[in-house]
Amino acid sequence: MGQQETVATSLADTVREGIGAALAQVDADLARRYPGDPGTRQPVHTVYVPGDAFAADTLRSWGDQALAALDAHAPDAGALAAVLGLPDALADEVHDRVRAKLVREPVEDLRIDFEDGYGPRPDAEEDAAAARAAALVAAAYENSTAAPYMGIRMKCMEAAVRDRGIRTLDIFLTGLMEAGGLPDGLVLTLPKVTYAEQVTAMVRLLEAFERAHGLASGRIGFEIQIETTQSILGADGRATVARMIEAAEGRATSLHYGTFDYSASCGVSAAHQSLDHPVADHAKAVMQVAAAGTGVRLSDGSTNVLPVGPADRVHAAWRLHHGLVSRSLARAYYQGWDMHPAHLPTRYAAVYAFYRGGLEQAAARLAAYVAKAGGDVMDEPATAKALSGYLLRGLDCGAVDTAEVARLTGLTRADLDALAGRPAATGV
Helix, strand or coil, X not given: CXXXXXXXCCCCHHHHHHHHHHCHHHHHHHHHHCCCCCCCCCCCXXXXXXXXXXXXXXXXXXXXXXXXHHHHHCCCHHHHXXXXXXXXXXXXXXXXXXXXXXXXXXXXXXXXXXXXXXXXXXXXXXXXXXXXXHHHHHHHHHCCCCCCEEEEECCCCCCCCHHHHHHHHHHHHHHHHHCCCCCCCEEEEECCCCCHHHHHHHXXXXXXXXXXXXXXXXXXXXXXXXXXXXXXXXXXXXXXXXXXXXXXXXXXXXXXXXXXXXXXXXXXXXXXXXXXXXXXXXXXXXXXXXXXXXXXXXXXXXXXXXXXXXXXXXXXHHHHHHHHHHHHHHCCCCCEEXXXXXXHHHHHHHXXXXXXXXXXXXXXXXXXXXXXXXXXXXXXXXXXXXXXXXHHHHHHHCCCCXXXXXXXXXXXXXXXXXXXXXXXXXXX
């Protein structure tokens, strides 16, 4: 008793040691390429505002316009449920949380656009707009009116606009440094990437800026916007997007699907360019597999059907948007782009219904897994990781509360982080 039983083996220790040595490089490569989720909050959307339209009150203005649209076209829970087809059991909670969100934090991620939404301008005009954007973003973080994430979309690395894009980025980042430094929620978007070498060029550009200002290497990350066929499949038949993640040298924070540029590049006619078109599904599936495990997040694109005009047109646009957002969520695209303030009510309605609708089942399965209690579903560690991630996303966006998750699961936020394989929560 108390002594380990001796069992027979056939292989010498040198065999095990030799295999370990042979796979050491593979082990290191797996750890480098697939670090897992970064453990930070991912916004549920990105709001897109042209560089010349951005102002100090833009975030509050979007919230107020969204509230006005909600009050005009779905003033109570029953009205919203009728328009969107929400289950009665979710209607009150979803409506109340959407309204509270629009008051408290209407925009989670803002991108000031200097690309297609801004277009070609005289250099002096774009210089002034970039400097102004930096000053406004710095002031918003200083006075606590900023969105959790804010930044710019520069012009791309194609020859015709490359120098202009680099200059705008330089002006914007320099303005932030002069105003006190780069905010933690800074996000930059590189659009219309076709070759991995353009991503490498962005890395070299950011390295140079970091050296110029004595910043830590790797301080500045960026999003890669997938808008061209070449970013999905290269001329050699290889999946280019995976090479782009590698070319970013750890700086890629997310991949954003560009609905209309990508659809057009595939020859899809304007009337059929949508998030649910087969060409969009193919591109996003390739992005999803390439990004899996790398810590690079995914974002869907947008719809250009705006909820404006008479009530019937607003309701039709809302149903379309709500359906597309819900579809994306079910396919593990937890972020998307919103083009108009009146998209915000249906963005949050879809997000909140997604997390609240599955809350009790996810919590029960996770609690049973932790307690080894079994039940009618036998979950594995990978599923427990997904269940924890689902609850954490719901907490991050305000769809569910810490107290109700704790009541249903018996778990703390730290417990969920551990089960999800995330580092301890770091806020933004």
